[in-house]
Structure formats: structure tokens, C-alpha cells
Amino acid sequence: MRLLVSNDDGIFAPGLRALANTLAQAGHEVTVVAPDRERSATGHGLTLHKPIRVESVTGFFHPTVTAWACSGTPADCVKLALGRLLPHPPDLVVAGINQGQNLGTDILYSGTVSAAMEGLFENIPGVAFSLASYTEPEFTVARRFAAGLIRQLAHQPLPGAILLNVNIPAVAAPDIAGVCLTRQGVRRYTDQFDERTDPRGRTYYWLAGTAVEDEPEAADGAYTGSFPTDVATVKSNKISITPLRYNLTDAPGLDTLATWSGLNQGLYWLKD
Numbered sequence: 567m568r569l570l571v572s573n574d575d576g577i578f579a580p581g582l583r584a585l586a587n588t589l590a591q592a593g594h595e596v597t598v599v600a601p602d603r604e605r606s607a608t609g610h611g612l613t614l615h616k617p618i619r620v621e622s623v624t625g626f627f628h629p630t631v632t633a634w635a636c637s638g639t640p641a642d643c644v645k646l647a648l649g650r651l652l653p654h655p656p657d658l659v660v661a662g663i664n665q666g667q668n669l670g671t672d673i674l675y676s677g678t679v680s681a682a683m684e685g686l687f688e689n690i691p692g693v694a695f696s697l698a699s700y701t702e703p704e705f706t707v708a709r710r711f712a713a714g715l716i717r718q719l720a721h722q723p724l725p726g727a728i729l730l731n732v733n734i735p736a737v738a739a740p741d742i743a744g745v746c747l748t749r750q751g752v753r754r755y756t757d758q759f760d761e762r763t764d765p766r767g768r769t770y771y772w773l774a775g776t777a778v779e780d781e782p783e784a785a786d787g788a789y790t791g792s793f794p795t796d797v798a799t800v801k802s803n804k805i806s807i808t809p810l811r812y813n814l815t816d817a818p819g820l821d822t823l824a825t826w827s828g829l830n831q832g833l834y835w836l837k838d
């Protein structure tokens with residue numbers, strides 16, 4: 567398959583190299599366009615107020631990989647690749663392998679997921695891979711699973727422009743307890759700002775915080791279905807696969823609001 571590979575940890579991140587090289591060795595036509603520095607948690611940001619530059623990267627990836635380092639965000643990278651750098655549209659946009667999980671609210675902040683999401687905007691399906699550890703440097707399980715999943719998708723393409731958000735527990739292969747289709751769970755952060763004082767006596771803040779996972783469904787109206795959450799699945803050492811879309815319409819909320827009479831009379835509010 568023709569694959570565009572990107573990430574948010576930067577062009578020299580070990581997870582990106584593991585992914586791109588594994589897919590190239592499996593015979594796929596791989597082009598990497600990735601940020602020239604770490605861009606984690608930049609979400610779907612775009613660079614509008616300064617130029618975007620790209621530089622060819624040689625000698626770092628498998629010899630059949632074409633690679634570019636880009637000064638922009640993950641979304642910039644994919645947008646530029648699809649709009650200018652690639653001679654043909656790819657069959658799939660593949661992002662990762664991110665160092666750290668992308669579960670629950672992480673998904674909205676994630677540059678990894680956004681890279682793959684950018685492909686969806688152009689009707690190209692995508693897969694975002696994340697290893698559920700911020701420190702574990704071992705990507706063998708994750709890259710093997712990625713190669714297997716991409717091989718499967720070559721035989722059985724996704725039904726339309728769908729994004730698979732894949733999270734792999736950071737354990738050895740024998741300790742992986744299974745592979746699960748999941749729904750987006752709840753993972754948010756508390757105590758987020760550490761308040762400190764700089765040498766000139768001025769207060770500054772440092773974003774930190776601890777994750778709160780799978781509280782009683784905080785997200786009202788969220789799809790529950792019968793599928794386990796991504797959070798619970800990774801916690802039980804299973805690989806989690808959640809299909810995502812970018813349309814955030816709250817369907818139950820829409821149905822409820824439609825029964826309100828007040829909104830239909832909104833034009834009266836404009837009269838004085």
C-alpha cells in the first residue's frame with residue numbers, strides 16, 4: 567500500500583522510525599512527513615502566520631522510505647504532504663507510534679490522532695498508533711501489531727473514511743491479553759497547574775496534573791453501547807482499537823434541543 571506516515575513526537579522519535587521502517591520492510595511504499603521537533607499535544611493546530619519549511623531527511627530510515635522534516639504541526643505535515651509533496655494520494659495515513667497513550671480526552675489534544683484525522687478530511691482513512699507509556703523505549707510489540715493491522719487493511723479496506731485509534735499496552739508480547747474493539751472512554755486531568763515563582767519574583771504556571779480515568783460516565787450523552795472503553799481495555803493489557811470520526815455532533819443533545827420550543831422562537835430575541 568501507499569502509506570503516508572507522520573507523528574507528533576518529531577521526525578527522529580524512535581516510535582516513528584520503528585513504524586516507518588517496519589512498514590517499508592513489509593513492502594509498503596512509505597513516505598514520512600513529520601514535524602522537525604516534538605509537537606505533542608498540539609492537537610489539530612495549523613501554522614498560518616509564518617512560513618512552513620520542509621527538508622529532506624536521508625540516512626535515518628529504511629532506504630526505500632522517502633522522508634521529510636517539516637517545521638509545522640502534525641496537521642500541517644499531512645496537509646502539506648497531501649497538497650504538495652506526494653505525487654499520488656496515499657491509501658492510508660498512518661500516525662505514530664506515539665510515546666504515550668491517546669485515550670479519552672487525550673484524543674482531542676493529540677497531534678498523533680490529528681495527523682491521521684487530517685487524512686479523513688480528504689477522505690483518506692487513517693490509523694493512529696500509540697504505545698501506552700511515556701518512557702518505555704521498546705516498540706517491538708507495537709510495530710508488529712501495526713504491520714499486521716496494515717496488512718489486514720490491505721486485504722480488507724476500511725469501510726470509508728474511518729480513523730482507527732490504536733493503543734498498545736507497553737508490555738511484552740506474551741503479556742498482551744487480547745485485542746478489543748472499544749469506545750472512547752473518560753480520561754481527563756486534575757490539579758493541572760503548578761504555580762511557581764521565577765527568579766524575578768513573578769508567578770508562572772507549569773501544566774502538569776494526574777490523569778483521572780473512567781469515572782462514572784462524566785461525558786453525558788456519550789455513546790456507551792456494549793463495547794468496553796479504550797481506557798479499561800489498555801488497563802487490562804489488551805490492545806484497544808476505537809473507530810473515530812471528526813463530526814462531534816451530540817446526537818442525543820440535538821434530539822433534546824429539538825423538543826425545546828424556546829429556540830424556535832429565537833428570532834423574537836432580536837426585537838427590542
Ligand code: MN
Binds near residue numbers: 574605606607
Ligand atoms: Mn506525542
